[in-house]
Amino acid sequence: MNQQPVLNPIQAPGTPLAQWQTCGLLQATPAIRHEQLLPPGCRLVVVAPHPDDEILGCGGILAGMAGRETEVLLVSVSDGEASHPNSTHWNPGRLRQQRPRESAEALRRLGLHLPQLSWLRLGLADSAVASRERWLGDHLRTLLQPGDRVLSTWRQDGHCDHEAVGRACAQACRISAAELIEVPIWAWHWAHPNDPRLPWQRARKLFLPRDVLARKQHAIAAHASQVQADGKTPPVLEHEALARLLQPFELVFI
Numbered sequence: 001m002n003q004q005p006v007l008n009p010i011q012a013p014g015t016p017l018a019q020w021q022t023c024g025l026l027q028a029t030p031a032i033r034h035e036q037l038l039p040p041g042c043r044l045v046v047v048a049p050h051p052d053d054e055i056l057g058c059g060g061i062l063a064g065m066a067g068r069e070t071e072v073l074l075v076s077v078s079d080g081e082a083s084h085p086n087s088t089h090w091n092p093g094r095l096r097q098q099r100p101r102e103s104a105e106a107l108r109r110l111g112l113h114l115p116q117l118s119w120l121r122l123g124l125a126d127s128a129v130a131s132r133e134r135w136l137g138d139h140l141r142t143l144l145q146p147g148d149r150v151l152s153t154w155r156q157d158g159h160c161d162h163e164a165v166g167r168a169c170a171q172a173c174r175i176s177a178a179e180l181i182e183v184p185i186w187a188w189h190w191a192h193p194n195d196p197r198l199p200w201q202r203a204r205k206l207f208l209p210r211d212v213l214a215r216k217q218h219a220i221a222a223h224a225s226q227v228q229a230d231g232k233t234p235p236v237l238e239h240e241a242l243a244r245l246l247q248p249f250e251l252v253f254i
């Protein structure tokens with residue numbers, strides 16, 4: 001018996017930015033200041049499923065950390081080798097080399113450097129993070145300290161890796177007395193304004209000053225494999241996706 005085809009919410013046409021801009025719940029979402037979200041002295045641990053999620057989801061928050069005393073740890077869960085399944089140019093081997101280089105350049109553009117920034121790459125298989133979710137949660141527990149602010153992709157973001165990373169972070173935070181902050185990335189694409197599936201009560205907006213937003217945009221552009229067309233195939237991050245992720249605020253679920 002054939003299985004019922006499942007519509008992948010990420011493949012469907014995305015919600016345009018113009019629709020989000022009329023969203024009453026988004027307009028009514030309370031603001032949060034950088035120092036409320038990340039009190040001085042608290043380490044920020046960003047756990048990114050793929051190289052670029054740390055910039056797309058929280059590049060503004062990261063840029064706001066640059067030059068502060070606070071330590072930042074970036075955990076890159078995979079090297080993002082599955083972003084171009086049908087490409088001859090961007091084959092998995094090439095992407096495994098390229099995408100971490102793009103992340104390094106993007107972090108440099110945000111103004112984050114050693115020793116403030118530490119970076120750990122776990123090298124789990126892109127698109128199969130869920131199969132190592134328990135290991136990931138256990139490993140994160142060995143890294144976390146009480147009081148850390150852990151920023152991960154939202155547990156219901158609509159991409160299997162994003163959700164597995166969110167769940168592993170939530171579990172590790174519970175045990176380690178760290179605080180979880182989740183960010184939506186693909187939800188901007190599949191959700192619709194006032195969507196009841198989004199946790200609006202936990203939502204806060206962190207507004208980005210114009211110079212910070214410009215640095216985030218510059219950092220996103222470092223991810224050439226994602227923002228440039230591959231021959232006749234449109235980029236993974238097409239114009240509308242970038243517009244949604246370059247609003248003058250970052251949405252967080254606390």
Ligand SMILES: [Zn+2]
Nearest residue numbers: 049050053162
């Ligand atoms: Zn991702």
